[in-house]
Amino acid sequence: MTIARALTIAGSDSGGGAGLQADLRTFAFHKVHGMSAVTCLTAQNTLGVQGVMPVEPDFVALQVEAVAGDIGLDAVKTGMLLNAGIIARVARLAAELPLPNLVVDPVMVSRTGVQLIDDDAVVALKNKLLPLAMLVTPNLHEARLLSGIAIETVADMQTAARRIAALGARSVLIKGGALAVGRGTDIWYDGGAWVVLKGDTIDTPHTHGTGCTLAAAIAANLALGLPLREAIVRAKAYVTAALRRSLAIGRGQGPVGHFWPLLGDADG
Numbered sequence: 671m672t673i674a675r676a677l678t679i680a681g682s683d684s685g686g687g688a689g690l691q692a693d694l695r696t697f698a699f700h701k702v703h704g705m706s707a708v709t710c711l712t713a714q715n716t717l718g719v720q721g722v723m724p725v726e727p728d729f730v731a732l733q734v735e736a737v738a739g740d741i742g743l744d745a746v747k748t749g750m751l752l753n754a755g756i757i758a759r760v761a762r763l764a765a766e767l768p769l770p771n772l773v774v775d776p777v778m779v780s781r782t783g784v785q786l787i788d789d790d791a792v793v794a795l796k797n798k799l800l801p802l803a804m805l806v807t808p809n810l811h812e813a814r815l816l817s818g819i820a821i822e823t824v825a826d827m828q829t830a831a832r833r834i835a836a837l838g839a840r841s842v843l844i845k846g847g848a849l850a851v852g853r854g855t856d857i858w859y860d861g862g863a864w865v866v867l868k869g870d871t872i873d874t875p876h877t878h879g880t881g882c883t884l885a886a887a888i889a890a891n892l893a894l895g896l897p898l899r900e901a902i903v904r905a906k907a908y909v910t911a912a913l914r915r916s917l918a919i920g921r922g923q924g925p926v927g928h929f930w931p932l933l934g935d936a937d938g
């Protein structure tokens with residue numbers, strides 16, 4: 671049996687809601703073989719991040735080379751790359767291998783506004799990795815860091831997307847999970863066309879891992895051979911469905927229900 675193959679280059683979330691754990695679950699849901707190159711370990715739960723331990727950049731590269739050279743890659747997603755050394759090494763790999771259908775989730779700031787990577791890493795992401803991406807998927811805070819403008823409305827998101835595209839990314843999806851009005855509206859810009867993805871707003875506090883899940887679902891759809899626009903539209907529907915069945919576990923923000931069809935009815 672042949673199967674599409676996707677790689678996530680991302681951090682581990684010990685709580686299982688975000689990071690490579692969310693990515694691999696999302697790949698599996700899409701019937702795509704998932705592989706992972708681990709960039710860092712986080713001690714994390716539904717309340718927040720308690721500690722981070724980085725992996726050496728060359729060992730991140732070794733993990734990627736090991737699977738690319740043997741199993742092969744149909745799509746690649748990056749998540750929490752943590753520091754400038756890892757980002758520069760991944761950018762070099764992208765030039766050497768290459769990394770096909772590269773979806774860069776520029777994990778820099780959580781939706782709650784906590785910066786997750788250091789300042790040098792923000793600069794490296796902007797200058798070294800973004801220009802290599804087929805798609806970059808910032809949340810509102812990350813879009814503000816990348817574009818330099820404050821974002822409150824869908825019109826602001828459009829201005830920011832234009833500026834981020836000017837940094838060299840081929841297309842930009844700004845996620846509106848933190849919008850005060852119209853939460854769940856995302857916008858996609860590919861340098862020419864605009865798509866406003868107007869999802870339903872799901873009233874739940876359990877939204878941990880939505881960004882990872884969306885980007886991983888897009889990468890899975892690209893690995894399956896869908897065109898980018900279709901890959902995004904279907905991934906957005908998947909995240910919305912998973913949010914409807916999000917999990918009230920832990921004392922804080924629980925994760926989305928990645929395997930929602932297996933969960934039975936809402937009260938089951």
Ligand SMILES: Nc1ncnc2c1ncn2[C@@H]1O[C@H](COP(=O)(O)OP(=O)(O)O)[C@@H](O)[C@H]1O
Nearest residue numbers: 781809845846847848854855870871872880881
């Ligand atoms: N409460 C919500 N209702 C509907 N969609 C949401 C909600 N929260 C997040 N999303 C969607 O989840 C995806 C991830 O967005 P966001 O949470 O902003 O990213 P991140 O997790 O990177 O901070 C986007 O498609 C966004 O619109």
Ligand SMILES: Cc1ncc(COP(=O)(O)OP(=O)(O)O)c(N)n1
Nearest residue numbers: 681688689750781878879880881882
């Ligand atoms: C290891 C790790 N990677 C990424 C994140 C951020 O997850 P994301 O889905 O982008 O954001 P939230 O919706 O959880 O804010 C993380 N926390 N840990």
